[in-house]
Amino acid sequence: PTWSMTYQDRALLPETSPLTAYLLRLISIKRSNLCLSADVTSTAELLELAEDVGDSICLLKTHADIISDFSDRTVRGLREIARRKRFLVFEDRKFGDIGSTVQKQYTAGPLSIAKWAEIVNCHIFPGPAIISSLKSAAQDAISAYNSGVETSITVGSPNVSRDSSSSPTRPDHEASNETGLDGNSLSAWEQNRQNRKQSIVSISTTISMQTESISPQPTPFFDSFDNAQQPESLPYLRSLLLIAEMSSEGNLCSGSYTDTCVSLARQHRDFVMGFIAQRSLNTEEGDNFITMTPGCSLPPPGQEGKPTGDGQGQQYDTPRNIVAGRGSDIVIVGRGILSANDRRAEAARYRKESWEAYEERIGQ
Numbered sequence: 001p002t003w004s005m006t007y008q009d010r011a012l013l014p015e016t017s018p019l020t021a022y023l024l025r026l027i028s029i030k031r032s033n034l035c036l037s038a039d040v041t042s043t044a045e046l047l048e049l050a051e052d053v054g055d056s057i058c059l060l061k062t063h064a065d066i067i068s069d070f071s072d073r074t075v076r077g078l079r080e081i082a083r084r085k086r087f088l089v090f091e092d093r094k095f096g097d098i099g100s101t102v103q104k105q106y107t108a109g110p111l112s113i114a115k116w117a118e119i120v121n122c123h124i125f126p127g128p129a130i131i132s133s134l135k136s137a138a139q140d141a142i143s144a145y146n147s148g149v150e151t152s153i154t155v156g157s158p159n160v161s162r163d164s165s166s167s168p169t170r171p172d173h174e175a176s177n178e179t180g181l182d183g184n185s186l187s188a189w190e191q192n193r194q195n196r197k198q199s200i201v202s203i204s205t206t207i208s209m210q211t212e213s214i215s216p217q218p219t220p221f222f223d224s225f226d227n228a229q230q231p232e233s234l235p236y237l238r239s240l241l242l243i244a245e246m247s248s249e250g251n252l253c254s255g256s257y258t259d260t261c262v263s264l265a266r267q268h269r270d271f272v273m274g275f276i277a278q279r280s281l282n283t284e285e286g287d288n289f290i291t292m293t294p295g296c297s298l299p300p301p302g303q304e305g306k307p308t309g310d311g312q313g314q315q316y317d318t319p320r321n322i323v324a325g326r327g328s329d330i331v332i333v334g335r336g337i338l339s340a341n342d343r344r345a346e347a348a349r350y351r352k353e354s355w356e357a358y359e360e361r362i363g364q
């Protein structure tokens with residue numbers, strides 16, 4: 001049902017959760033349905049990459065557990081860039097344990113993921129309680145944040161090394177400014193559907209005046225974004241993606257396993273944003289799930305053909321096949337961009353290809 005709908009129209013569908021609506025609007029305003037998979041192993045590399053590529057992406061995906069010096073400096077730096085360059089953060093933690101354990105993995109320990117990542121993902125092989133447990137842990141984290149008990153984004157255990165330049169005793173309000181997420185209530189966000197619609201119309205008028213790519217000095221562009229719908233006021237929101245299909249050769253996520261993911265997602269539309277999958281799984285009226293697809297790569301500039309794999313089970317396809325051919329909403333690209341000499345330019349190339357595939361899909 002969502003196949004030929006625009007991202008901005010989907011943001012207005014009933015029962016669309018605030019974070020999903022925000023992401024859909026962000027995608028349409030930035031004209032980017034690209035997620036960078038920032039699979040790097042140090043804080044310096046992560047922040048440099050986010051800075052280089054941030055203008056071209058709607059989402060940055062991390063594997064926090066491969067960052068050797070992960071600490072609150074990593075989180076503060078990433079959140080500051082995410083706020084400035086407008087992208088959401090997705091920690092690719094792939095939870096897969098009993099409810100009680102995943103709650104702790106999500107909210108505690110040296111990673112404290114719930115404090116800094118809007119989006120996480122999980123497998124459903126442990127059974128449906130993984131979803132309800134993550135959801136209640138997210139609600140607790142949100143309540144703690146909104147009640148002021150937890151306003152800092154400090155993560156890391158005392159034995160995680162800190163950079164001496166970052167003061168561990170910064171005032172809480174500064175930390176919360178850096179998150180770009182203040183404690184405004186959901187009702188402010190959800191006020192009036194009609195207002196949102198009007199602001200989207202005004203945003204899209206601005207967009208239509210933009211040239212092909214986002215300006216590297218995006219001041220007027222982001223001014224219009226701010227004035228239209230104050231994204232600064234995005235409340236502290238959290239969502240989950242279910243891993244319904246995988247990109248790797250011989251994986252077991254198919255058939256009735258995938259079907260179960262879809263039916264579980266429908267039971268938790270307020271918390272489950274969508275799927276990691278190879279194609280759109282929006283098959284019923286009322287489905288407005290976001291599909292994100294890894295296993296995406298382009299042939300080098302000027303060359304034709306389809307990339308195959310990495311020799312370790314990963315299987316690749318092009319943005320065009322993924323978005324226009326199989327109806328996916330966001331392509332996830334790691335090494336395709338990371339291995340380029342000019343990552344900024346390569347991300348811009350992936351963004352353009354993926355956006356054109358979307359325009360082809362919706363018939364524009």
Ligand code: 6AU
Binds near residue numbers: 063243246296332333
């Ligand atoms: O573009 P690549 O191959 O360099 O990186 C793909 C990224 C990696 C994987 O951990 C992740 O996407 N991934 C996932 C996710 C996002 O959950 C699922 C999957 O089926 N395949 C896959 O590659 O960070």
